[in-house]
Amino acid sequence: xxxxxIYTDGACRGNPGPGGWAATLELGEHLRELSGAEAETTNNxxxxxxxxxxxxxxxxxxxxxxxxxxxxxxxxxxxxxxxWKARDWKTxxxxxxxxxxxxxxxxxxxxxxxxxxxxxxxxxGVPGNERVDALANAAIDALLG
Numbered sequence: 001x002x003x004x005x006i007y008t009d010g011a012c013r014g015n016p017g018p019g020g021w022a023a024t025l026e027l028g029e030h031l032r033e034l035s036g037a038e039a040e041t042t043n044n045x046x047x048x049x050x051x052x053x054x055x056x057x058x059x060x061x062x063x064x065x066x067x068x069x070x071x072x073x074x075x076x077x078x079x080x081x082x083x084w085k086a087r088d089w090k091t092x093x094x095x096x097x098x099x100x101x102x103x104x105x106x107x108x109x110x111x112x113x114x115x116x117x118x119x120x121x122x123x124x125g126v127p128g129n130e131r132v133d134a135l136a137n138a139a140i141d142a143l144l145g
Contacts, residue, residue, distance in 0.1 A: 002027070002062045004056045005114070007128035010046025010070070018143055019046040022135030024052035024128060032057065035135040037143035047073050048102040048137065055109035063114040069122035069129055073106075076126040078117050081107055 006027045012019040025032045034053050038046070047070040054066070057074060068074055084090070089097045095102060120126045122133070142143035 003065045004058070005128070006051075006064055006066045007069050007120075007132045008047070008050035008054055008070075008073075009122075009129065009132035009136050010043055010048070010050050011059065012041060012043040012046055013140055013144075016040055016042050018052070018140050019043065020136040020139035020143070021046040021050035021053065022055075022071050022132040022139065023050045024132055024135075025054055025057060026128075033135060035139040037139040039143065044070075044072050044101055045102060048050070048099055048106060050136070052102060052105050052109060055106070055113065055116065058113070061112050061114075063116075065116045065118060067118045067128055069120050071119060074117045074119050076103065077106060077110055085135075090130060 006023060008023045010019065010021045010101065018037065018039055020035065020037040021033040034057060047068065051066060051068065051073055055134070086098045089100050091097055120129050122129060
């Protein structure tokens, strides 16, 4: 099965602070790069935003492989989200789930595709991960001028 290969990353200078996100979408010889920044955010929000923006860029339901260096994103969407929803968006210790707005958006978008989630170690020389890291940081640099 042909899958769209997606790499995503988020970055933040300070946490909270100015942050950037980036994603690459690759199918065969076609490559699309996306990135953006926010003036006041957190690293986890940028990690989630990167995946959301990548999924929003797709025009139809498809098979995907998403590579992320964020265990927060990968485990959140594959392991934790079911319990959060069952507990009305509360954590196991009954506190509100952080970034609920983004988790709800990601849950909706992810449900439209056949996704294989892959964790990659950040800053370990994986070309796709290194590229999105550079794009996310460039987006912060552009924001800060």
